[in-house]
Amino acid sequence: MPPKCSIPPVNRNRPNNTRPDVLYTIRETLIAFKRAPLLTGLSAAMVGLALFVVGLFGLATHNVRLYLETLAERVEVVAYLRDDARTADIATMQASLTMLPEVLAVDFVTKGEALERAYSELPEFNEILTDLEVNPLPASIEVRLRPGSRTAATADRVAQQAALHPIVEEVQYGQEWVDKLYTLRRMGAVTTTVMGTAFAIVAALIIGTAVRIAIFARREEIKIMQLVGARDSFIHRPFLLEGGVTGALGGAIAVLLTYTTFWSVFNYLFIISWIPWEWAALGMSAGVMFGVMASGYAVRKHLREV
């Protein structure tokens, strides 16, 4: 039989403690920052610069989009009318076009109004226009499209509808121009997505490397933790928080830099608008997420290796 046992040799320390130790995690993270402020600061700065590039792309995309939207507002279908068009026919045509779901407004421009516009918009031709004995400009019906329907396909459909009317001489809507506009917009979105992803990965790699260095600095401590029976999650947590905080700091730096750029351009170059704050918040949370993921990967890899 076993020797005398005054204390029954039963493990009284069953691992029933599964509650995450929040205070420990926070304290260890703060200690890590205090121990290596340069490492943390530098990696946050590098993450900040990488995310700043994403921010610049975001700022550019946002403003290009706004500009394209003002351009798109000018996507309209113009139906030039024959000179012998009767008022009743014009009214019928106006009414039928207004009923189309894509149509925002239908305006009738008389011959006289067209000439007045020509005067004001093309002042260099004023003399020629004054010398004319008859007004050569046709009356027209201008169809403005609803936002979201300002595409080449819709414009084409509306143009065909307009052309059905016998009083119409010719329909114009500048299809190449509309197509180019939308290609440009798509290109902008794709560029931002690709470059944004690339620089976000750069940020994640930086955080991962920083956390690896932090793990290396604490490898003895980690060994002892494993030796005495720390749960893996207990070992992970301070590093995850460290990665998350680094990501958040980097995100904050990026937002600050982007805002500074916006402010300088706005004040000294030309008027642009600031990206929606949700985008900035999204960028910050992406920084945090990448930080947590990158450090989680690094620390898991380390624990598997030892």
Add this chain to the structure above:
Amino acid sequence: MDVNRWYILTYEADDPNVIKFIHVTKEYDRPEPALSDVSFHLLKGQFSFLTGHSGSGKSTALRLAHMVERPTEGEVRASGFSSLRTSRRDVWKLRRTVGYVFQDFRLLPGRTALENVSFALEVIGSPKNQILSRAQRLLGQVGLAPKAGASVDQLSGGEQQRVAIARALASEPLLLLADEPTGNLDERATRGILDLFWEINALGMAVLMATHDLELLRRHPSARVLELDQGRLVYDSAGTEQPQSTGDGTPQPGSDASPDLGSEPDPTREMNAAEVLDSAGEPEPAQQHET
């Protein structure tokens, strides 16, 4: 909550053995295996020496028992956790029932003795308000209460090892594994550390101490002695030379048959454990030691 489900699944609470090696072979990238078909059982509360020349496989055996590594063949069970069924994620459960002491102490440098012990208590999730008092009590238990506030760098080797032992006791383990714990210590400190292990054992904790220092065996002839040579178990003072442990791993706690010391002694070998024990007096069956 299935917080304690692991206990049901992997822990054999009524097993009288704290360690079982069942036909264990461990191979590395070397032609000779580090351990070769080693089988033995260690009872709860038993004090055992694991001896042999350096490179005989002592450290490998301890690492297997702590599941730092897994056997290439066979099965290791330590405090009820089987190497075949315990996943890497669950090893921490084993670690809280098996303490480990190294030759080189492995303390956190730059921290005090108290901080080193508190760290272990904190890591295993001891209640916050008890950590300090428990750490102090543990240091008192190893005779280091007066030096609790000293940085471990300023402590002597023997004192550092005491801190390491206090840390290993933090989780109140069933078993203490010690890998050459006196290897870096002078004669006096060695004696002190050995006595400390002996006291700890008296509280009911099993101890498996790897050492190549046969002098230690002579000093505690009542302890069980296992000897490894080139990865093979060549001697077991509890009786069975290479215990014919069948695959079921049924322990034979009462089988303290007369120590079969004389089996094929290699005349070319240096004095082995059995001979040391012979020269020290009558080797008693290990299970009867009382301290």
